[in-house]
Amino acid sequence: MKESIKNNEIVTTGQFLGVVEEFLADKQSTFIKEGKIYATKTGIINFSFDKREIQIKSHQEKDRKVVSINDIVIGTILFLRRYSVGLNFYMINKKILFNSSCFGNIHVSQISDKYVEKIADAFQITDIIRARVIKQTNNEFGLTCIGKDLGVIHADCVICGTTLTKVGFNKLKCEFCGNIESRNLANDYGNVNYHLRY
Numbered sequence: 001m002k003e004s005i006k007n008n009e010i011v012t013t014g015q016f017l018g019v020v021e022e023f024l025a026d027k028q029s030t031f032i033k034e035g036k037i038y039a040t041k042t043g044i045i046n047f048s049f050d051k052r053e054i055q056i057k058s059h060q061e062k063d064r065k066v067v068s069i070n071d072i073v074i075g076t077i078l079f080l081r082r083y084s085v086g087l088n089f090y091m092i093n094k095k096i097l098f099n100s101s102c103f104g105n106i107h108v109s110q111i112s113d114k115y116v117e118k119i120a121d122a123f124q125i126t127d128i129i130r131a132r133v134i135k136q137t138n139n140e141f142g143l144t145c146i147g148k149d150l151g152v153i154h155a156d157c158v159i160c161g162t163t164l165t166k167v168g169f170n171k172l173k174c175e176f177c178g179n180i181e182s183r184n185l186a187n188d189y190g191n192v193n194y195h196l197r198y
């Protein structure tokens with residue numbers, strides 16, 4: 001038996017990995033033909049010598065489903081308090097969805113690098129926002145919206161529910177009823193092209 005493949009080495013689809021006398025092949029990432037184990041996908045080989053298991057881990061499996069500091073998250077504003085807003089967030093770094101949403105909080109000091117007099121001028125309930133995770137306490141996450149790409153990315157008119165159109169810096173207008181509202185907008189408000197609602 002040649003010892004050509006080492007742990008953590010990159011293998012490609014179809015590559016010979018070992019023999020069944022030697023390893024327990026993982027069904028998700030290998031197949032067996034005439035006692036020989038081959039890779040069914042490209043990835044990083046993972047031998048477990050104690051359990052004799054052989055497995056290929058691909059890039060996607062490195063994607064995590066847990067929230068880490070500095071992750072960019074997408075969430076919906078649930079309520080406004082005097083000095084903070086509460087939200088549910090459910091998507092990080094544009095691609096990872098959680099099985100369930102997480103609860104986040106944005107303190108008034110983390111809404112903008114400018115002074116925010118009234119939280120209601122920055123956010124409204126049902127706004128969809130992009131934020132960055134800055135701390136974790138138990139199951140609650142502290143978020144910030146300070147940063148040009150952070151802030152509201154979707155907002156509906158508080159009167160009639162029509163999606164608001166950006167008409168100026170942090171200014172939105174309802175094309176249906178004419179209502180003018182203010183928000184702490186992300187710089188790509190109106191141009192966000194991935195799905196916002198799940």
Ligand SMILES: [Zn+2]
Nearest residue numbers: 157160174177
């Ligand atoms: Zn309206």
